[in-house]
Amino acid sequence: MAVYKRTYKAYQGVLTPAWSRFTVLSRYGFSTLFESRPFMAYTVVCFVPFVFALAYIYIINNASVQALLNVRLGPAFQINNSSALGFLQVEAWMGLILTAWGAPGMISKDFANQAVQLYLSRPLSRPEYLLGKVSVLATLLSCTTWIPALVLFAVHAGLQGDGWGTRNLWMVGSIVLAGLLWIAVISLVAMAISVWVRWRIAATALMFATFFMLPAVGFAMNLIMRTRWGWLLNLRHMIGLVWNGLFRVQPDRAKSFGGEAVPLWSAWAALFAVCLFSLWLLNLRLRAREVERG
Numbered sequence: 001m002a003v004y005k006r007t008y009k010a011y012q013g014v015l016t017p018a019w020s021r022f023t024v025l026s027r028y029g030f031s032t033l034f035e036s037r038p039f040m041a042y043t044v045v046c047f048v049p050f051v052f053a054l055a056y057i058y059i060i061n062n063a064s065v066q067a068l069l070n071v072r073l074g075p076a077f078q079i080n081n082s083s084a085l086g087f088l089q090v091e092a093w094m095g096l097i098l099t100a101w102g103a104p105g106m107i108s109k110d111f112a113n114q115a116v117q118l119y120l121s122r123p124l125s126r127p128e129y130l131l132g133k134v135s136v137l138a139t140l141l142s143c144t145t146w147i148p149a150l151v152l153f154a155v156h157a158g159l160q161g162d163g164w165g166t167r168n169l170w171m172v173g174s175i176v177l178a179g180l181l182w183i184a185v186i187s188l189v190a191m192a193i194s195v196w197v198r199w200r201i202a203a204t205a206l207m208f209a210t211f212f213m214l215p216a217v218g219f220a221m222n223l224i225m226r227t228r229w230g231w232l233l234n235l236r237h238m239i240g241l242v243w244n245g246l247f248r249v250q251p252d253r254a255k256s257f258g259g260e261a262v263p264l265w266s267a268w269a270a271l272f273a274v275c276l277f278s279l280w281l282l283n284l285r286l287r288a289r290e291v292e293r294g
Contacts, residue, residue: 018123021123021124021128022124022128022129022131022132022135023132023135024132025119025129025132025133026132026133026135026136026139029106029132029133029136030136030139032105032106033102033105033106033136033140039101039102042097042098042101043098043140043144045094046091046094046095046098046144047144047148049087049090049091049094050091050144050148050151050152053087053148053152054151054152054155057079057152057155057156057159058155058159059071060078060079061156061159061160062159079152079156079160080168081168081171081174081247081248081249082247082249084149084152084153084171084174084175084247085243085244085247085249087148087149087152088145088146088149088175088178088179088243089240089243091144091145091148091149092145092179092182092239094144095140095141095144095145095182095186096186096211098140098141098144099137099141099186099187099190099207100190100204100207100208101204102136102137102140103137103187103190103191103193103194103203103207104190104193104194104197104200104203104204104207105200106133106136106194107133107191107194107195108194108195108197108198108199108200108203109200111194111195111198111285116129116286126283126286129286130191130282130286133191134187134188134191137183137186137187137190138183138187141179141182141183141186141187142179142183145179145182145183146175146176146178146179146180147179149175149179150172150175150176153165153168153171153172153175171247174246174247174248177246178242178243178246178247181239181242181271182239184275185235185239185271185274185275188274188275188278188279188282189207189210189235189274189278190207191278191282192277192278192279192281192282193206193207193210195281195282195285195286196281196285210235211235211236214233214234214235215233215234215235215236215237217230217233218230218231218232218233218234219234221233228261228262229262229266231261231262232262232266232270235270235271235274237261237267238267238270238271239267239271241261241262241264241267242264242267242268242271245264
């Protein structure tokens with residue numbers, strides 16, 4: 001085909017820095033998620049516990065407000081490591097719904113429509129592609145879990161005074177580590193499921209099955225084999241054990257037909273194994289393939 005007007009020129013603009021190219025995927029990932037009004041509405045709902053907790057902290061630290069409301073809150077209503085853990089648990093499990101809702105839509109379409117080859121044909125590596133997708137979930141979950149928890153800690157420390165913040169400064173590290181661990185586990189599991197299950201609804205269902213049906217298999221294993229190691233299939237239980245250890249909360253020793261809960265080190269090992277297994281599944285699936293045309 002003859003070209004009559006040779007007006008094509010190379011791009012002369014500023015190139016995107018190599019280290020930040022994954023943020024292009026993040027930007028479009030956010031725009032895709034928040035095009036859905038129900039998703040946006042549920043994201044707002046995820047901040048409701050934070051607002052209530054903030055109001056609660058203000059009330060327990062203000063005698064005038066307690067007198068106005070005709071209530072008197074004793075030591076049982078004070079903020080401590082148990083209450084911080086409880087807030088983080090509520091926000092984390094609300095974040096599970098957020099992840100199961102948003103993750104499959106971000107990545108399953110790329111595989112269903114063979115768009116991964118187009119991404120990887122650009123100056124974008126597989127780790128950068130994955131980082132661009134995971135960073136969307138990590139940002140959303142951070143803004144609804146450990147970041148609000150840190151804000152509540154800072155507000156209570158400022159209102160309480162008397163060195164409360166200094167004495168409980170160790171809780172800052174626990175909040176951050178617990179939040180990041182949860183985000184790593186849930187994001188990698190969601191991505192691993194999404195790249196293998198192309199149908200969005202099926203990927204969401206499998207995500208919930210991993211956290212709610214797989215524990216039933218572990219429970220049956222404990223029952224049939226008279227063991228306690230079936231707990232390792234219960235990700236919710238493993239995360240709970242790790243969080244109890246981080247927040248120095250002594251839980252009731254879980255019993256399962258005469259067997260105690262698994263030790264703390266095995267919970268850490270199980271969570272790391274889940275992350276590594278998810279990365280292995282992603283590595284198998286996340287690669288460009290040459291398509292032969294006859």
